[in-house]
Amino acid sequence: MPPPGKKANAVDAEVREKIHLEILKRTGAYRTSDHFLLPSGHHAPEYIDKVLVTTEPSFTEGLGAVIAKHFAAWPVDVVLSTGLGALILAHCVARAHPSRPILAYATKGVTGPRRLVTLPDEFHKVIDQGTKVLIVEDLITTGETLRLLIRLVERRGGQVTGIGCLWQRNSLRVDLGKPVFSLVSRDFPTYDPGDCPLCRQGLPLNREFARAEPAEEEARGGAKPVRGRPLPRA
Ligand SMILES: [Zn+2]
DSSP states (O other): OOOSOHHHHHHHHHHHHHHHHHHHHHHTOEEOSSOEEOTTSOEESOEEOGGGTTOOHHHHHHHHHHHHHHTTTSOOSEEEEOSHHHHHHHHHHHHHOTTOOEEEEOEEEEETTEEEEEOOGGGTTTSOTTOEEEEEEEEESSSHHHHHHHHHHHHTTOEEEEEEEEEEOGGGOOOOSSOEEEEEEOOOOOBOGGGOHHHHTTOOOBOTTTTSOHHHHHHTTOOOOBTTBOOOOO
16 A cells, blocks of 8 residues: 555554553563573574463553554454454454444364364354455464465455564565564574574573463464474474
């Protein structure tokens, strides 16, 4: 959506991103200037905790309103989400969107090595032929969940208007074939413990986030593949 004055917009976007980062810092979800041990065993100077991003209702409402405003020109029948934190944000987006969309959610599951998302039967009638759907996610990492949600909508004959999220990792600007609006687009470095500049500086290691499940770690935006070790799928 390119409104007039592209250069001014690029500056605006940068300023806005800084504001959003500050908001996420105040929730305690975004932490910087430290030396974190990630669940993968890597070290990093920054960390974004998926669990904490939607814990301050007034902040979540504000951020949801920004996403809703971005998509305000498009008619939206349903805001669709999955996952607890994302659903809280999705509620705030739906509440602020001028189309007054319905809020629906899919449930996440795993069968063997495959992830899947399922639409509860009760929602079958709300996502149907021609339904315009805005998908809301908290953190975009691999985009795998989003791909599943898009497929779910399109199989039912619906149309995905776009995707709104709080945080997208830059290096993983996956092409989902839909407009993605992210409040923050940011990556931060992660280091192998054997080759960590923070360790070399003698900074004490902060272990408070080290215990999350390995599969969750990448979803929290921490890990990168190290020496051929594949990333867990998020
Ligand atoms: Zn280190």
